[in-house]
Amino acid sequence: MELLLLLLIIIPLLTAFLIPLIDIINKKARRILVLAASLAEFFTFLFLVINNWDNIADGTIFIIYKMGGWLPPLGIVLSLDMLSFYFSLLITISVMFLILYSIGYIGHHEGKYYVLIFLMWTAMQGVVLTGDIFNFYVFVELLLITSAALIGFRRNKKGTIASIKYMFYGVIGGLFIFIGIILLYSNLGTLNYAEISANFTTLPFNTQGIISILFLIGLFIKLGIFPFHFWVARAQSTAPSPISALLSGVVEKVYIYAFLRLFWVVFDFNYIQTTGLDKIIIFTAITSSIIGHILALQESDLKRMLAYSTIGHLGIIIAVLTVNTKLAIIAGLLHVLSHLLMKISLFTTAGYLLQFVPSHQIKDSRGVAQQNMFVFAGFIIAAAGMMGLPPMLGFFSKLYIVKSFLDNSYYLSALLTIAGSITALIYYARYIIYGFRKIKLNSPQEFRLILSVLYRERLVTNIALVFAVAVLITGLIYKNFFGPLESVANILYNPSIYIDFILGG
Template identity: 30%
Template sequence: MSAPIFTYLPVLLVFIPIILGMLIFLVQKEGVRIFLALLASLIGFGGLSWMWPTISKGLVLATRPIFLAPEIFLYFRVDALGLLFALVSALLWIFTVIFTVKYMEKESFKGRFWGFLTLAVASGIGVTLAGNLITLFFFFEMLTVFTYPLVIHGETGAAMAAGRKYFLYLFVGEALLLFSVVFTIFLGGTVFDKVGMLPTTQSPNLLRFLLFTFVLGFGVKAAIFPLHRWLPEAAIAPTPVTALLHADAVVNVGIFGLIRVIYNVFGPELIQSLGMDGLLIWVATVTMIFGSVIALRQDDLKRRLAYSTVAHISYTLLGAAVLSASGLVGALIHLVSHAFMKVSLFFCAGAIDRGTGKKRVSELGGMGYRQPLVMVAFTVASLGLIGVPPTLGFLSKWYLWMGPLEAQQSIFLGALILSTLLCAFYLLPITYRAFFKHAEGPVERQRTSWFYLLPIFVGAVGGLLLGVFPKPFLILARVVSESFLGG
């Protein structure tokens, strides 16, 4: 692994897609734009998988810091945690691009859309590969900035309102985050090279305050209750963007930040000695139940899925916050499984919308006849999200259930089970309605484009296959838990 390119690989992996994304703005031909977007995603995924053998051995890939100004430097450091998140993003990115080709065919301002899509995912990967707080913050904020034009792409009143909400929530979060970052650097930590970078001698209240601002800062993006309001609103955006928000980059990056804070910035021991782990777990539990209950009541399909994301993302937070090895592994695996399933589900919603114009759950009667393949994938993905064996969702829930047991906090186990039941209640009726209810009005079978079906099936079947062969992600998750919790 001494090849010189390897030491610069993380930098290249982030900046080549960003440069390609900027080039897209200058290109007029649609074909070239698609080529550039696809190229960026392939470069991203290729480079990341190239790193997998090294990282899965527990090694770390760090680049030389690039100083922009005193104390402000770009530094990339790929560890198992970063690679896991980055791989999920990059893999789903490719299929998002494929889906977008067809989905956005008739929209205007496609150059802008492609450009910002590429830039946004590339910044998301930048966050996951970041090796210090400043780099993480830089890409974190760029992700928000580049996603904003995507959210308001429709330029309608509703889209602008959703954009405003997105903007207000996320940038307040980012202001708090910048405060916590500066404060942490002031206390003497910035690089993620050890577990717990803060000096434990600081006054506990100050540290609690810092953790609080950190959780608020990242929590907005991770859509934890009560900071989640922007996420369902943003469902107004085109489907590839919702996929980006929910599974590909944005929400994941928020939870990624929280894991970094819990393990790298504070460290399990400090969190425990501050007595803050309980708070995090409670926040996660409330979000989990709350998101599921609200999702039950949503008629708009995309909003229902959006609230489901609110619930499922906090599974990950819960798993990370119980500070036990299997909890953490479960959290990470659940994140992967959720990303695959949710992408598939949103793409299904998008395909249904484009094919038949139906947006509401109550209108989906007979959809199993009109778009059978889409609905089959939808069902598989739903089962995966609920956690039926042999999907990856089952594996992740298994580990997640072990977490609270290990930590002897069985009340949260109850919450997990309750939330799983609720998940079944809000997802399975859709399948039931699609296959066993009749539609009102004329019904004809529709051919769905392969540009839709391929990404949808990759998500659903990918989740299934990974359940059987979970090795690539499971190994990474184990490495993460070993490095953070010492095996």
């Protein structure tokens, strides 16, 4: 049973190294291997869920895997509690669907692509499951290098520049985290999350502050929050569409997991609240959010517009989590889910629609609705979620975000969240109106693929529609998410449970 945690990390890692070997033998077998491995990962997770269903339902799931049999404070542990379960679930399902989408979307240099995407999957599962802070750093750097390689995957000038830029920001962010880890180790003599958590408050007041600020700067650089948001638009717009979806939808959520795990469970959140650091975080994040929405409004390129909208939403999520009431945490976690579904849906549908237009410019997108009504409808559903229109999950998550801002008298934040939604309404409506504009076709053949990389059209459209339908359905059943998310919030509020499970078990 404990071995399943290791398998979640090992299966993608092993597949990444098997793909080049399979390539030598038979190139046709590669896609079968990719499909089999992603299904194997999914069924491993499913097996884990079925076996622990009772514990998951009442929120007491806790699995620990001791690497090499070494006991926790000395050895490295992998652990799964409700918080890591929630994020691991999101990662497993969305990356599996995005790999299926890639099978239809990526038509060249496939071998390299799948090696990198599986390593990225390894890194994301590793960050979520690990219980050791240095291990966390190693997985974060693995995530950085593989995602940078995928950003520059098209091997053109724009992609290479975007990749270099992403690397510089990411490495510097990683160095800040590394300095924080060194300070933790030299003061506490341990790298285990639980032991750090048990002893963190014994540190001198200033040391606690320096460590918190170093980790905060590192994570904000990697998340692309306001003073460090310069890499986001380039990186997410030049990458292939499934990778844009992955970066914006999933990788950013992994860093949000790190933010939650480190600042609530491992470090002491009371420290941040007593020093007033939380006001600064909320201010920065909300500024970041409104800047992201304004930059998206003035953007004429579709994928860059979506990337700026990511900055806008991440700012809101970070701000509402920092408010730190139970409702605020639940609202933030709900928005993590809804933003993940909506952004993946937008990027996958856009990736399909952009095959039929001469450039990524919004004004060139005239008449894309004529080409494929279903996919365009998917885009509209996801965009409606982004604007915060009622039946979608985006509406309910934003409703609770605004409610938790108002309850704690952050009136300006609530106002700016609503203003951001209205801005989103304008910039998505602009694209949709262009899409509906009729253009006269000279011949039926004229609207064929302009960029002929898409060779399994049906697979791509179906996966894109799966995410759009998920946005709609999760909106209809949003009340069911409150129970599980409340038990996630309980983990955050009671670090002692985590400490007892790891050090006591």
